Amino acid sequence: MTNSNNRHFLNLSGLACIVAGLSAVPAAAHPHVFAEARLEITISPERMVEKLAHVWRFDDLFSSTVLLEFDKKGTLKLDAAELNELSTTIDTSIAEYKYFQTVTQDGKDITMKKPEHLIADLPDNQLIVLFESKPDKPLKLEPGHKVSFGVYDPTFYTAIDYLKDEDLVVTGMPAGCSSAVVRPDPDEALAQNQDSLTQAFFDEAAAMTNDVSKFFATRIEITCK
Template identity: 60%
Template sequence: MQQKLAVFMATLALGMTLATPAYVHPHVFAEARLDITINPDGTVQKLGHVWRFDDIFSSTVLVEFDKNGDLKLDEAELAALAETINASISEFDYFQSVQLNDKKIVMAAPKHLIADFQNNQLMIIFESTPKHPLKLGTKTSFGVYDPTFYTAIDYVNDADVHVTGLPPACKQKVVRPNPDEAIAQNQGTLTDAFFNDPTGTDMTKIFATRLEIECPSQG
């Protein structure tokens, strides 16, 4: 079972165990939605994630997990898929990037992760919360990215990132980095390892679309 799981994840890029060459570009694509809920006191209550994967990847997943061969996934098969995905992406912090004033925020593992198929496309749905209380700061950012640089998860429209409870004094904006500008701006922190093989360096997040919330300094 473990060997089969490793092969499946390596193939589908949700739990790669081998290094990927630097020239590899994303092979799996997903359209994402992010719903951020802010409490009245300015702390982050939760993040709601929905990822809809491309047709080819979805078809591959369907074939792999359709144990009874009826060309659909029943509740038991979906539960097995969700468990497999959960175990895989947990190693990558569920592809989440949350920062407060440019410092990484640790997120607690979601209590539930749901896998579903709608219109023949795989959907992954889960909620997460900060491991410790997170109060909006001067700049708080939220996004998703795959550190293996194999899966491209992106918000197609700015409206796909939604905030509920944004304090009146704070402003939000969706940032879509230009790759060349992102490299130039981070030149001082990028090592040779990044340019030789960006996978696993955790720096591919500089290319990821993110939502930035800026609030007035309390000091």
């Protein structure tokens, strides 16, 4: 692939171009790639958020596209070097989108460190992406405050979701704290955030640069007493 194609590979906003072998064109603001996600949040005994462990399993069509794109030897299987190239490409491409993570405290964005390692694998020809991230600054679960965790693609190109509430796990939940999985109703999300849905929003959505899609993302919220 050229460097230009690499850029579009797993920003997940130009993957249709890999399938067709064409140069990138803007996609409509709806998903073209689908992934099942799992998230495990680890909390320390001091109520500090230690790390987030993400696992994404992509759909069959996209997985097949990835296999064909990176299978340089035509073996229908990626060797260690090809998997390393795939991992590097994904890492580089989604870094500019904060690894599709949304972490907030009382509605304010929390900055996360760049993952030390991102691993891509294709067991049974199914693309799986795994990585861990940590808050850039100490993040403590404080009484009376709400911390939220989830994933979303601001380009609208990829639908990454948790199929079951059990796919969102908290390890080390402190006494006095509880969690709840929130699956926003699209109509309610639109109504609650109508001030943000200006013409600029729709213009940016068409250009695949909008951040408002996080309003519709499944998330887990932790609150403490």
